[in-house]
Amino acid sequence: MKLDLKHGRIDMSHGSGGRAMAQLVEQLFVAAFDNAWLDARNDQACFAIQAGRMVMATDAHVVSPLFFPGGDIGSLSVHGTINDVAMAGARPLYLAASFILEEGFPLADLKRIVDSMAQAARQAGVAIVTGDTKVVERGKGDGVFITTTGVGVVPEGVNISGERARPGDCILLSGTLGDHGVAIMASRADLGFETRIASDTAALHGLVADMVAAVPDIHVLRDPTRGGLATTLNEIAQQSRVGVLIEEDKLPVREEVAAACEFLGLDPLYVANEGKLVCFCAPEHAEHLLKVMRAHPLGHNAVMIGAVHDDPRHFVQMRTSFGGKRIVDWLSGEQLPRIC
Amino acid sequence: MKYIDEFRDGKTAQALARVIAREAEAAREYRIMEFCGGHTHAISRYGIVDLLPDNIRLIHGPGCPVCVLPIGRIDNAIDLALNRGAILASYGDCLRVPASGGLSLLKAKARGADVRMVYSSADALKIAEDNPQREVVFFAIGFETTTPPTAVAVLEAQKRDLQNFSVFCNHVLTPAAMSAILDTPGSVRIDAFVGPAHVSTVIGSRPYERFASDYGKPVVISGFEPLDVMQSILMLLRQLNEGRAEVENQFTRAVTREGNLKAQAMVAEVFETRETFEWRGLNEVPQSALRLKAKYAAYDAEVRYGLVYRPVADNKACECGAILRGVKQPQECKLFATACTPERPMGSCMVSSEGACAAHYTYGRYRDAVVEI
Amino acid sequence: MCLAIPVRVVELLANDMARVDVGGVRKEISLALVDDVSIDDYVILHVGYALQRLDQDEAEKTLALFAEMAENDTSSSLARQAPPT
Numbered sequence: 001m002k003l004d005l006k007h008g009r010i011d012m013s014h015g016s017g018g019r020a021m022a023q024l025v026e027q028l029f030v031a032a033f034d035n036a037w038l039d040a041r042n043d044q045a046c047f048a049i050q051a052g053r054m055v056m057a058t059d060a061h062v063v064s065p066l067f068f069p070g071g072d073i074g075s076l077s078v079h080g081t082i083n084d085v086a087m088a089g090a091r092p093l094y095l096a097a098s099f100i101l102e103e104g105f106p107l108a109d110l111k112r113i114v115d116s117m118a119q120a121a122r123q124a125g126v127a128i129v130t131g132d133t134k135v136v137e138r139g140k141g142d143g144v145f146i147t148t149t150g151v152g153v154v155p156e157g158v159n160i161s162g163e164r165a166r167p168g169d170c171i172l173l174s175g176t177l178g179d180h181g182v183a184i185m186a187s188r189a190d191l192g193f194e195t196r197i198a199s200d201t202a203a204l205h206g207l208v209a210d211m212v213a214a215v216p217d218i219h220v221l222r223d224p225t226r227g228g229l230a231t232t233l234n235e236i237a238q239q240s241r242v243g244v245l246i247e248e249d250k251l252p253v254r255e256e257v258a259a260a261c262e263f264l265g266l267d268p269l270y271v272a273n274e275g276k277l278v279c280f281c282a283p284e285h286a287e288h289l290l291k292v293m294r295a296h297p298l299g300h301n302a303v304m305i306g307a308v309h310d311d312p313r314h315f316v317q318m319r320t321s322f323g324g325k326r327i328v329d330w331l332s333g334e335q336l337p338r339i340c
Numbered sequence: 341m342k343y344i345d346e347f348r349d350g351k352t353a354q355a356l357a358r359v360i361a362r363e364a365e366a367a368r369e370y371r372i373m374e375f376c377g378g379h380t381h382a383i384s385r386y387g388i389v390d391l392l393p394d395n396i397r398l399i400h401g402p403g404c405p406v407c408v409l410p411i412g413r414i415d416n417a418i419d420l421a422l423n424r425g426a427i428l429a430s431y432g433d434c435l436r437v438p439a440s441g442g443l444s445l446l447k448a449k450a451r452g453a454d455v456r457m458v459y460s461s462a463d464a465l466k467i468a469e470d471n472p473q474r475e476v477v478f479f480a481i482g483f484e485t486t487t488p489p490t491a492v493a494v495l496e497a498q499k500r501d502l503q504n505f506s507v508f509c510n511h512v513l514t515p516a517a518m519s520a521i522l523d524t525p526g527s528v529r530i531d532a533f534v535g536p537a538h539v540s541t542v543i544g545s546r547p548y549e550r551f552a553s554d555y556g557k558p559v560v561i562s563g564f565e566p567l568d569v570m571q572s573i574l575m576l577l578r579q580l581n582e583g584r585a586e587v588e589n590q591f592t593r594a595v596t597r598e599g600n601l602k603a604q605a606m607v608a609e610v611f612e613t614r615e616t617f618e619w620r621g622l623n624e625v626p627q628s629a630l631r632l633k634a635k636y637a638a639y640d641a642e643v644r645y646g647l648v649y650r651p652v653a654d655n656k657a658c659e660c661g662a663i664l665r666g667v668k669q670p671q672e673c674k675l676f677a678t679a680c681t682p683e684r685p686m687g688s689c690m691v692s693s694e695g696a697c698a699a700h701y702t703y704g705r706y707r708d709a710v711v712e713i
Numbered sequence: 714m715c716l717a718i719p720v721r722v723v724e725l726l727a728n729d730m731a732r733v734d735v736g737g738v739r740k741e742i743s744l745a746l747v748d749d750v751s752i753d754d755y756v757i758l759h760v761g762y763a764l765q766r767l768d769q770d771e772a773e774k775t776l777a778l779f780a781e782m783a784e785n786d787t788s789s790s791l792a793r794q795a796p797p798t
Binding site: 341342343344346347349351352355356359378431459460461462463485486488489492537538541542563564567568571590592593594595600602603606 | 718745747755764768780
Binding site for chain 3: 192193194195196197255256258259260262263265
């Protein structure tokens with residue numbers, strides 16, 4: 001019996017483990033993700049262990065709205081976990097995806113999301129090899145929540161970790177700030193502004209692979225997602241017990257993103273990104289790394305934004321376009337549009 | 341962005357800084373209060389203090405309507421949403437301010453209160469129209485800049501004969517607060533004022549003339565961008581050096597002497613001045629706030645719900661009062677950066693990113709301990 | 714306080730509304746507080762309302778003063794800005 005993918009909706013039977021659920025898995029997930037592991041119809045996927053150190057990462061995705069310019073919760077969930085794995089310098093190998101679906105959720109929307117995931121995974125060369133589906137009663141979910149877990153393998157001689165930043169290190173940023181967060185805000189009907197800004201959601205493992213091949217001894221990689229670049233820099237400063245100084249003039253921000261931030265009273269430093277990374281490396285490697293980054297489509301706006309120094313307070317500071325200085329502190333709560 | 345980026349040019353800032361440094365008389369201390377929270381924010385965000393000589397001291401005034409909103413008023417707003425079944429429409433700024441009982445509007449929302457963030461009073465009207473079976477209250481805060489939009493909403497509600505819309509009015513007045521600062525005994529000497537930008541587009545430059553004539557304090561109405569602020573500081577410096585006390589307008593592209601008469605008329609139609617109003621950190625200030633006139637009582641949430649205001653005192657160690665009057669600096673408060681942080685503000689100066697303490701904590705703390713980079 | 718930005722009017726709409734643009738981002742706002750606004754005017758926008766029209770001549774004058782000062786670094790030019798009101 002075929003699922004009504006045009007007008008059908010999720011109901012409790014789709015999560016009960018019976019025939020309805022089998023049909024959902026078969027006709028939607030397995031059909032879209034299309035690989036031998038899923039075809040085997042097991043509750044787990046089996047693969048040979050690669051030589052080297054393994055990396056594992058997991059992320060839950062609860063973004064609202066589900067669909068936004070440049071992506072959707074599906075592509076976000078694939079890119080997000082691939083990126084977390086990649087930030088260790090690892091090559092992502094396999095993903096698991098678990099879905100919590102709300103009773104009443106339209107199958108057409110689910111298909112759109114699953115197809116988006118399939119495409120993102122295919123483009124990234126990473127297979128979604130196992131998963132799970134649950135259904136919760138209407139009102140107990142936000143349409144759909146997706147959790148993805150990924151595994152990858154780290155090459156020898158690569159040791160990338162948040163506590164490895166050292167005084168003198170250069171800080172590189174792969175591209176423009178704030179695109180994702182602003183695209184999400186713009187999609188919220190209640191804020192009512194029109195813009196062509198699209199989310200930058202993307203899988204960064206290709207860029208990382210190029211960077212690691214060029215300079216195996218990169219110290220830190222991280223993708224500045226929630227809380228923006230400011231939060232990521234503060235995390236690393238604290239983990240590595242150092243101070244950071246960045247240059248405001250060097251930070252790349254699209255004009256439309258800057259304008260949207262002006263409208264809402266947001267600071268692009270704190271707005272989420274989903275397709276950018278920040279890199280800490282020894283100064284002698286910076287120029288070469290920048291060249292390598294700029295040669296990759298996801299790094300063509302790469303720029304050096306600052307450096308690390310000794311600071312027992314572990315402050316992140318910024319030299320403003322005025323030549324004065326200010327602290328770039330941790331984000332305080334959620335960034336909300338303001339009148340003041 | 342036109343008319344924004346040009347007023348943020350770094351090279352011009354350096355040039356202005358050089359002129360200021362040249363003209364500041366070495367033996368003299370200049371104590372300038374920048375009243376408006378937006379200016380506090382610009383100064384902190386662009387690190388303007390680093391470009392000024394040490395003998396120019398900028399004192400952050402109480403021009404931040406979220407900061408000076410008493411906890412008791414937020415308690416009233418929370419009560420409306422949590423216990424009285426109203427949809428509470430609020431600007432984003434207020435949502436996180438801690439009130440009594442460990443609650444904030446956001447925390448009340450987590451407990452089931454229908455609190456909705458709006459960008460505009462028009463959005464609140466729309467919520468009322470879309471939900472005719474629910475009561476909607478618009479949590480109105482702000483100085484004279486934000487008051488006309490509330491007036492428009494009330495007049496619109498009347499025009500559309502909305503039965504389920506009211507306003508919880510907490511609008512406050514700038515010149516009254518400036519007087520309060522100057523009149524309070526024990527206030528530190530303030531030599532001059534940087535006047536608010538957008539308040540002045542509405543009220544004009546005229547209301548500040550008494551500070552020049554009666555108090556002998558120069559006032560320069562300054563645009564919102566950092567270059568505007570720096571030029572205004574220079575203009576104040578010159579007035580002080582030359583012994584003048586006048587109201588000058590630096591923000592000529594948006595401010596006239598009379599202001600926006602149409603907006604003023606709408607405000608005068610809908611609101612009247614309260615005899616007195618409590619300002620967090622400043623206590624009672626006469627003639628400093630607005631309420632809806634009796635003819636608009638149907639749209640006045642305080643009347644509709646019989647709201648009772650209960651004052652809530654701040655921690656005894658909180659120095660906001662002294663800081664707001666320029667007597668102390670944030671670092672001199674025992675609670676600063678220890679018990680009192682932006683996450684856990686204990687007083688008005690820490691509550692929003694423009695309060696003196698919050699601005700210093702968020703942007704300026706690096707100056708407290710010297711680390712040469 | 715008073716987060717307000719200068720925006721360009723790109724379209725006049727019914728009910729005293731207008732579509733404005735800053736940096737390519739557009740929004741519908743209310744003109745209820747101002748009169749005689751035309752397309753390509755700049756207005757100061759605050760919480761969804763235009764508060765005042767931006768006087769572009771005055772804006773250019775202010776900018777010209779900055780530019781002149783940045784070139785000369787002299788103090789006399791600034792004395793010619795904004796006479797006392």
